[in-house]
Amino acid sequence: MKKSLLFVFAFLVSISLVFSQEEYYFPGETFKNNVPSPSDFLGYEIGEWHTRYDLIVKYFEKLDELSPMAELIVIGQSHELRPKVILTISNESNMNSLEEIRLKQVQLADPRAEMPDISEMPSIIHLGYGVHGNEPSSAEAAMLTAYWLLASESDLAKNLLDNAVVHIDPTLNPDGRDRHSLWANSNKGFPPVADPADREHNEAWPRGRTNHYWFDLNRDWLPLAHPETQSKVEWYHEWYPNVTTDFHEMGTNSTYFFEPTKPYGSENPVVPRKNYDDINVRFAKYFEKYMNEIKSLYWTKEVFDNSYPGYGSTYPDIQGGLGLVFETASSRGHVQESQRGEITFAFTIRNHVVNSLATMEAALDNREYMNEYLREFFDTALSEARSSSVKNYLFGDQYDPNRNVLFVKFLMDHQIEVYENTADKTVGGVEYKAGQSWIVPTEQPQYRMVRTMFEYVGEFADSVFYDASAWTMAAAYGMPFAENGGGSRGELVESIDFESHAFPEGDAYAYLIDWSDYYAPKFLYHAQKEGIHVEQVNRPFTSETHEGPVDFPAGTLMIPMGFQQKSNEEVLASLEKVARETHQKVYATNTGLNLKGIDLGSNLVGALEMPKVLMPVGNGVSSYDAGAIWYLTDNQLGMPITKVDTDALGRINLFDYNTVILPAGNYSGLSDRFVEHFKDWVSRGGTVISIGSASLWLQREGITKEKPVEIEDLPDDPKELPFADRRNFEGAKAVGGSIYMAELDLTHPIAYGYQRNTLPVYRNTSIFIQPSQNKYLTPVRYADEPYLGGYISDTNLERLKESSSIIISPSGGGRVIHFFDNPVFRGTWFGTNKLLFNAIFFGNQMD
Incomplete structure (x- = not known):
């Protein structure tokens, strides 16, 4: 009896909470009672807890089950195998004609196809939420928005169902969201603690912003390094939405941001002015109206970027739609103190709910206008291409x-x-x-994306x-x-795949693999893992192979069959398997006497040690750089590396490893005991690969002794400026990300596999170090006129010209390989990845 009374009491409380919640998020609205609200389904008010991703999906599944106006599809999955879902909502007639609507939208986006009748075409609205896992309010808003669309009795909801197809992506980053949700819920107090110093508001490294590999997915719409974005962009091109949203959170002491972004300075160079000067302004009036109604503070135009094409709010702009970024003040937990009082999770959610509704109303009111713009965008792409002096790009x-x-x-x-x-x-x-x-x-509908791929800005x-x-x-x-x-x-080209190579038949003296191919390092690791003894030929040579004379560059791999621990049959079976899996061509030779160059038994040929790599992670370390390195070794090499938290390094015996990678970061918190152990390990032959600012720590500890470039600011740096100019003037001194031409010493192991002595490199640091005093140990330096694209101040460009891209610093019996440019930026700098791979596999040869 007591349990029954408690149940009834809990049920009544639940009803009252649902009512108060609907009044908070949708004041004055009435709702159909056949659609459960999120709080009905979850058992708590939205804003009371951070909802796990699986529960969000289950709520959407319930809406799909109950309503003929909702359909949930799975478009892919995350690294951690969470499903990537899209909930589509429209009236029954539209839902029954969804494929026909989609095909017409694709036809509209093709200027070479017949223009469809847009008067009856619905607005295609894509509400995207939650690309940053620790900006969680938007995914909660996604559930409320879906509920409102299906249950609201309002005229606006009915008009949207009749005249729009709304696609809701609740979370682009499911893995990061659950990482943050677990943190926030596990550290929630009863009552919640608003003090910003509380543990709930201060996530542990690497925090929930990023995906499984600590990658910022809001930068991945262009590089497409990760499955979450790969599936999303594939879906995007199946629909070409008229409007796409991208909801975020910012500092607790901020208010709310909606577009327009900063005029000109934050706009993408290939996007038509109409997008910024007209369409953005049209939509902003709706955001203004909705935010005024709830009396929430907001701002526009000051910062936030729409220039980089890899944002979820910029990529749609280059596809004939309107991408919109929104930022709300963050509670970073359930409630947090701010300069304006306490910011609650519910408050941040409501800001995004009202702007979701504002976006849909704006899209509905501008339905024909936005459909006309979609065709116009691709029409003008063709006309701009015809007037361009560049008619094509040749590559390979x-x-x-x-x-x-x-x-x-x-x-x-x-x-x-x-x-x-x-x-x-x-x-x-x-x-x-x-x-x-x-x-x-260039004359093709995606002309503006072609420019994005090939032009230097x-x-x-x-x-x-x-x-x-x-x-x-x-x-x-x-x-x-x-x-x-x-x-x-x-x-x-309709499709393309990796080439298959026949494995040479019969017995051989040795097998040869050209190191030039991108996946040769993957072959090497897996051959070593199979127990195959592999050596490297450190000079160019010409060998008589089963296909006749073949020229091989320095760095070529050689498998001598007379020095294997396994039987010939086992070696050949393993070699064939690894070569097939890594798409490598294997050459057989029956002699060690080469036609040109050194012979296979030369002293310039040596055995390769299998890498055993440790990488510090945790406080002080750049999670972006560490994640990119981890992602590449996992996904491009299939090679595990040991990640050790900086707080646990004191318990590690470094002599169990031959290579340590130091991502960019601040290592000053490492214990004196570990630093001494580290110095001893390096001096006894260890290889350190240092990225960016990690080199500064090595310098401070006396492990390396390289010299900074000393060029004073150019005369155009004034002694006095107005206080209000400080951000712009000092910010202009940063090297935030730009591209330069480097020159390679092709005889050095760091450059093995490269056939041209020039290579574009990416720099996002203002660390400028002089070339090594040892004339042989600056294997990658800048060209005389290195600038290719991106912003750099005149002073920094002069510093760059006097500096080095990669230096090798001997340290006792070991060495440090300094990367001052980022070889792994966003996981897709395939041109420079191999420099890092060479450092991993051949580091002990580099000094």
């Missing part, structure tokens, strides 16, 4: 077939048309071979950047390319 790397495949696939994922090149062509001293190079015509309306100021993806892939390269255009 004859030495690295698998990197070619990766880049062609990447372009096709962005719906860029790629054609085969059927004739040999030499442009700018670079050979583009038929069958190993491709042509991208060098003119800027501002000198302070929220993020990267350069994003030329052909440079990121290290891909040789030429404007107007000509060539003979063949067939449109």
Whole structure:
């Protein structure tokens, strides 16, 4: 009896909470009683807890089950196998004609197709939430918005169901969201603690912002490094939404931001002015109205970036839609003190709910206008292409077939048309071979994305950047390319895959693998893992192989069959398997006497040690850099590395490892005892790979003794400026992300596998170190005129010209390999990844 009374009491409390919640989020609204609210389903008010991602999905599944106006689909999954879902909502008639509506929208986005009748076409609205896992209010708003659409009795809801198709993505980053939700819920007090110093408001490293590999998915719409964004962009191109939202959180002491963003300085150079000058202004009036109604403070135009194409609010702008970024003050937990009083989780959610509704109303009112703009966007893309002096791009790397495949696939994922090149062509001293190079015509609907991939941006309306100021993806892939390269255009590439190679038959003296291919390092690791003894030939040579004479560069792998611990049959079976899995061509030779160059038994040929890598992570370490390194070793090498929290390093015996990677960060908190152990390990032969600012710690500890570039600020740096100018002036001194041409010493092991002595590199640090005093140990330095694209001040460019990209610093019997440019930026700098791989596999040869 007592249990029954308690149950009834809890039920009545639940009803009252639901009522008060609906009044808070949707004052004055009435709702159908056949659709459960989120609080009905979850058993608590929205804002009372951080809802786990699986419960969000289950709520959407319930809406799909109960309403013929809702359909939930799974478009992919996260690294941790959480489903990526889209909930589509419209009236029954539209839902029954969903594929027809989708095909018409795709037709509208194709300027070469017949123009459909837009008068009856619905508005396609994509409400995207939760790309940053520890900005959790938007995913809660997603549930409330879905509920409102299906249950509200309002005229606006009915009109939206009749005249729009609304796609709701509750969380682009499920893994990060659950990491943060667990933290916030586990550390919640009863009552909740508003003190900003409380543990609830201060997540442990790496925090929930990023995905499984600590990657910021709001930068991944362009590089497409991760499955969450890969599936999202694939879905996006199936629909070409008219409007796409991107909801975020910012500092607790802020208010609310909606677009327009900062005029000119934060706008993308390929997006038509109409997007910024007209459409953004139209929509902003709706956000203003809705925020005024709830009397919530807001601001516009000051900061936030729409220039980098990889944002969820910028990519749609380059696809004929409108991308919109929103930022609310964050409670970073359930309630937190701010300069305006306590900010509650519910308050942050409500801000995003009202702007979700405002976005839908604006899209509905501008339905035909936005559909006309979608066609106009792609029409003008073709006309701009016709008037451009650049008619095509020719690209391809004859030495690295698998990197070619990766880049062609990447372009096709962005719906860029790629054609085969059927004739040999030499442009700018670079050979583009038929069958190993491709042509991208500029006159195609995705002309603006073609520019994004191949153009270097060098003119800027501002000198302070929220993020990267350069994003030329052909440079990121290290891909040789030429404007107007000509060539003979063949067939449109419909699909492309990695080449399969027949394994040589019969017995052999040795097997040879050219290190030039991107996946050669993966082959090496897995061959070693299989117990195969592998050596490296450190000079170029020509060998008589089963396919006749073949020229091999320095760095070529050699498997001598006379020095294997396994039987010939076991070695051959393993070799064939690993070669097939890593898409490598294996050459057989029956002699160690080469036709040219050194022989296979030369003293310049040596055994390769299998890497055993440790990487510190945790407080002080850049989670972005550490995550990118982890992602690459996992996904491109299939090689595990040991990640050790900085607080636990004192318990580690470094002599169990031969390589330590130090991501950018501040290591000053390491104990004196560990530092002494580290110095001893390095001096006894250890290899340290240092990224960016980690080198400064090595300098302070006396492990390395390199010298900074000393160039004073140029005369245009005034002695006095107004206080209000400080942010812009000092911010302009940062190197936030730009691209430079480096020159490689192709004889050095760091450059093994590269066939050209120039390579675009990416820099996002203002650390400038002079070349090594040892003339042999600066294997990567900058060209005389290194600038390719992105913002850099005149003073910093002069410093850069006097500095080095990579230095090797001997330290006792060991060495430090300094990377002052970022070889792993956002996981897709395939052109420079291999520099890091070379450091991992050949580090002990580099000094």
